[in-house]
Amino acid sequence: MAGLTRSDVEHVAFLARLGLTQDELDRLEGQLNHILDQYAKLAELDTSAIPPTAQTIELENILRDDVVTASLPAEAVLANAPARSGNFVVVPPILGGDAA
Amino acid sequence: MPAHELTRSLGHELATSLRAGAVSSREITLAHLDAAERENRVLNAWLTIDRGGALAQADAADATLATARSGGAAALERLHPLLGLPVALKDLVSVAGGPCTAGSRILEGYVAPYDAHITERLRAAGAVILGRTNMDEFAMGSSTEHSAFGPTSNPWALDRVPGGSSGGSSAAVAAHHAPYGIGTDTGGSIRQPGALCGIVGMKPTYGRVSRYGIVAFASSLDQIGPLARDVRDAAALLHAVAGRDDRDSTSAPLPVPDDLISLPASDDEAAGWLKGKRLGLPREYFVAGMEPGVEAAVRAGVRALEAAGATIEEVSLPHTDYGLATYYIVAPAEASANLARYDGVRYGRSVRLEGGDFIADYLATRGAGFGAEVKRRIMLGTYALSAGYYDAFYLKAQKVRTLIKRDFDVIFEAGFDGLVAPTSPTVAFPFGARLADPVAMYLSDACTLPVNIAGLPGVSVPCGLSEGLPVGLQLIGPAWSEAPLLRLARAYEAITAGEPWRRLEPAELALASDPAGPTPAERARRLAA
Numbered sequence: 001m002a003g004l005t006r007s008d009v010e011h012v013a014f015l016a017r018l019g020l021t022q023d024e025l026d027r028l029e030g031q032l033n034h035i036l037d038q039y040a041k042l043a044e045l046d047t048s049a050i051p052p053t054a055q056t057i058e059l060e061n062i063l064r065d066d067v068v069t070a071s072l073p074a075e076a077v078l079a080n081a082p083a084r085s086g087n088f089v090v091v092p093p094i095l096g097g098d099a100a
Numbered sequence: 101m102p103a104h105e106l107t108r109s110l111g112h113e114l115a116t117s118l119r120a121g122a123v124s125s126r127e128i129t130l131a132h133l134d135a136a137e138r139e140n141r142v143l144n145a146w147l148t149i150d151r152g153g154a155l156a157q158a159d160a161a162d163a164t165l166a167t168a169r170s171g172g173a174a175a176l177e178r179l180h181p182l183l184g185l186p187v188a189l190k191d192l193v194s195v196a197g198g199p200c201t202a203g204s205r206i207l208e209g210y211v212a213p214y215d216a217h218i219t220e221r222l223r224a225a226g227a228v229i230l231g232r233t234n235m236d237e238f239a240m241g242s243s244t245e246h247s248a249f250g251p252t253s254n255p256w257a258l259d260r261v262p263g264g265s266s267g268g269s270s271a272a273v274a275a276h277h278a279p280y281g282i283g284t285d286t287g288g289s290i291r292q293p294g295a296l297c298g299i300v301g302m303k304p305t306y307g308r309v310s311r312y313g314i315v316a317f318a319s320s321l322d323q324i325g326p327l328a329r330d331v332r333d334a335a336a337l338l339h340a341v342a343g344r345d346d347r348d349s350t351s352a353p354l355p356v357p358d359d360l361i362s363l364p365a366s367d368d369e370a371a372g373w374l375k376g377k378r379l380g381l382p383r384e385y386f387v388a389g390m391e392p393g394v395e396a397a398v399r400a401g402v403r404a405l406e407a408a409g410a411t412i413e414e415v416s417l418p419h420t421d422y423g424l425a426t427y428y429i430v431a432p433a434e435a436s437a438n439l440a441r442y443d444g445v446r447y448g449r450s451v452r453l454e455g456g457d458f459i460a461d462y463l464a465t466r467g468a469g470f471g472a473e474v475k476r477r478i479m480l481g482t483y484a485l486s487a488g489y490y491d492a493f494y495l496k497a498q499k500v501r502t503l504i505k506r507d508f509d510v511i512f513e514a515g516f517d518g519l520v521a522p523t524s525p526t527v528a529f530p531f532g533a534r535l536a537d538p539v540a541m542y543l544s545d546a547c548t549l550p551v552n553i554a555g556l557p558g559v560s561v562p563c564g565l566s567e568g569l570p571v572g573l574q575l576i577g578p579a580w581s582e583a584p585l586l587r588l589a590r591a592y593e594a595i596t597a598g599e600p601w602r603r604l605e606p607a608e609l610a611l612a613s614d615p616a617g618p619t620p621a622e623r624a625r626r627l628a629a
Contacts, residue, residue, distance in 0.1 A: 009479070016436060016482040017443070017459070018475055019467030027472075031538055032479060038539060039425045042496050045503065052498030053505060055320045055350065056555025056579075057307040062349035076213035080447035089446055092458040 004033050103131035111185050111279035111333040118165055118184050119176045125165065125184030129158035129228050132186045136230065136277040139612035144252045144620045145262075145271040147191050148199055149231040157228040158184060164226055181336045181361055183226035188272045188281040191232040192239065192315035193324075195219050202315040203235040203247040203265075206442045206449045206469030216313025217348065218282065218324055218341040225340050230278050233268030237471045238439065239284055239317040241265045242292055242544035243534065246473040250621040251531060254297060255606035256569055259623050260528040263293030263544070266327065270297040273327045274606055280337045281327035286317050287427050288523075288548025290325045291560040295523035295572020298562045298606065300334045300589070301327045303548075305579045306555035307352035309338075310345030318434035319350075321427075321552045331561065331590040335360040338582065352580075359583035363590045370594035373587050375409035377517045384420035385521040385547050393566025398522045401563035401573040401592065405520065408595045412520065417507040422500050423550040428542060429484050429497035430553075436481030439474070442466060476538060505554040512578040518588050522547050523560040523572035531624035547574060557582050559589050565601050 004012075009029050013020050020028065074087050083090035101123050106114070117123045133151055140146050161184030168175040189195065192202040194212040196219075201207045215223070222229060236246040244252045244267025254262040255275040262271040266283025270293035273281040283290040285303035294301020302325045309324040316322060326337035339360040345351045364370040381402060386395060406412050444450030444465035451464040470478070484493035511519065524544060534541040551558040556579055563573035573592065577585035596602065611617060618626070 004483075008483075012479050012483050012486070014463075015486065016478045017440075017462040017466055018470070018478060019460075019463030020475070021467075024472075024475070028476065028479060031476060032483075035428065035476075035480060035538060036483075039429060039493060041425050042422060042429075042500055045419075045422065045500060047496060047499035047503070050499040050502050052495055053501040054498060055306075056505060057350055057352060059307070059350065059352070064346060072213055077446075079213065080210055082444060082447075082450035082452070091445055092452065092456070092461060094458055 004029060004036065101127070103134060106131035107135050107276040109279070110330050111328065111336065112181070114185055114279065115181055115183070119169075119179065121169060125158040125161040125228065126155065128184065129154050129186055129230070132230060132278055135275070136272065139275060139277070141619060142253065142258065142612040142614060142617040143255060143271055143275060144250050145233055145268045145275065145277065146188070146231050147201065147234050147249055147268065150198070150229065154186070154228050154230050157226075161226045161228065180225040180340070182222070182280065182340050185227055185280065186230040186278040187222060187227045187337070188230055188233050188269045188278040190235050190266050190269050190283050192235065192284065193219060193282060194313035195229065199232065200315065201249070202239070203237040203249065204469065204471070204474070205248045206466070208449055210448050214313060217310035217345045219313060221341045227280070227340070233272050233281065235268055236265035237474050238315065238435070239265040239286055239289055239322075240435070240473050240477050242288065242541055243529070244268060244293070245531065245535060245624070246471055248471055250619065251624050253620040253623065254528045255609040255612060256298060257528060258608045258611060258620070259627060260530050260569070261296070263296035263524070263528065265289040266301075267293045269327050270294055270299060270301065273297070273329060274299050275609055275612065279328060279333055282324060282337070282341070283327050284314060284317075284322055284324050285552065286321045286431060287552050288545035290327060291548050291558055291572070291574060292524050292544060294327055295560045296528040296570060298570030299327055299329050300331055300559065300561050301325070302334050302338060302559040302586070303551065303557065304338060304342065304582050305352075305557045306552075307350050308557070308580075308582065309342050310348040310351040312345055312347040316438040318431040319438060320434060321431055323552075331586055331593050332363050332365075334559070335363055335586045354580060357583040360586060363586060367594035367597050370587075370590045371408055373591045374405060374595070377410040377588070378515060379405060379410050379412050380415035380511055380516045380519045381412050382415050382417045382420065382519055382521055384417055387525050387546050389543065390522065390525040391527060391566060394522060394524070394526060394571050397564035397566055397571035398573055401596075402520055404595050405592060408591070415511050415516070415519070417511070417550065419500065419503045419507050420550055423504055423553055424542060424546060426497045426500045426504060426553055427545070427549040428480065429493050430501065432477040432481035433484045433494050434481070436478045436485065439478055442469065473538070501553050504550055508554045508556060518585060519576040521574045521576065523574040524548075527566050527569035527571060530627060531620070532628045551576055555579065557585050559585060561589050561592055562602075563596070564599070565604075568607055
């Protein structure tokens, strides 16, 4: 039985920046442990000598010429910003006051 | 031609009529728009139907056709196969100036500032983009029940799911709203809904189609692919969008075989391809929990292939059973990284709390914007990648991924032309049947997700019905074998061309025009009560 505690679930939610309600946390604790139980199966396999596969296409070092090409116009990029000022996206302050 | 005939025609049949001047793109587009708009309340396959945009594209196509017709046969030959024909786009394909919700509230109001690579290719082909279809949120699901915009009904049985995550495109094509649909497939999300809706659905080799401008779910697994009512149409759509794109460094620098647009029209010629072909039947794909009716239809399909001259041998892909755990570590891990961008800062839904700090705003934005399945997968992925668990989960899963891929490599190195298997262990299930237990939903993809893990091409073709609901036969090939794989699919289609089930309309499609009919959400609520 996988061992995610309620405080583990709260911690992972915070790492993932997900604001969850108490109901959601209750449900997730059970569901996540149930899913994690499925992972135990992988321990049956001896993979000590097996290399990991990150991608199946086996391409490496895809480079392009260092030339300037067109990019999205600023107006197009900023059109979806929830808050903007001139050519800037307005965000809440990060620095200053209590440490983040 | 009456509208009903236009929507019952296949894409390549419409293409012939267009070139002959028998019908216009505008007429074809209107017929499909009318059907989609009339039936969308009951099916909810479409999130956006763009009548104005589609008709403008149709008129442009008609102008191109008129010019070509005056240029004679040679000019008509040079026209793109998809010119003037309607396409449904899953709502995660960027189309500049239009919405792109990925089935999520967190992208409500977002307007894409650029075209996806495949959008550019469809525009260049002169195809008509009819609209955007429903999907499980961020492509996470096997039933389209996890859409933030309500479920979609299967045209074969309105109380049942079309499959997912490309359920909207699958239902739209099955319901004759468009001859061509685009889906994406990360663990089965084109092949499985294709099977459940009785149409052709293909996932090409990873790297065959550029993912630029496609909302990302799991970047080492995602692929874009076609949905259509016959193999030639699916092949033509794949050919239209496949190929190297410098903006997706995982897109393969390999030429796209022109074979894809020259599959035989003659059933006899198509069937002849099977003689001497060696196909493997992986025993592990006949999973526990497979419905007997599904197994019967799949085995009948296998016998048909044998009768037509292919040799079928049972093979083993011994690590198949480890696929589910592998996939449900790798995909959520990659998703947790890909979905970190939805923070309400630069685009999308944004919650800014009174007196809040930026962390509180992230928590509130993402808490409000993501649905339950997405949250589950982000949590799983975050956990699998976190310090102390990375080796046991993510790295372990990557190593098992190597073993799963090697299982396929061994079979193909031994000279098999392809593998034959079920697509889905069951037919379409009722709304709500798999919502209580996430793992029950995940099992829908047991036969499809190993193919994504290995990065191989796979196609589902209809092979019959079980209790009146469609069953799909899955064909799997070695990497980059889309052309021979689709020849195999075309051959199967040819040898079963006379089967009675091929002549059936989706059983409950007739109910879809009822203006007072319940919506899929209403049906789902009634079933849950």
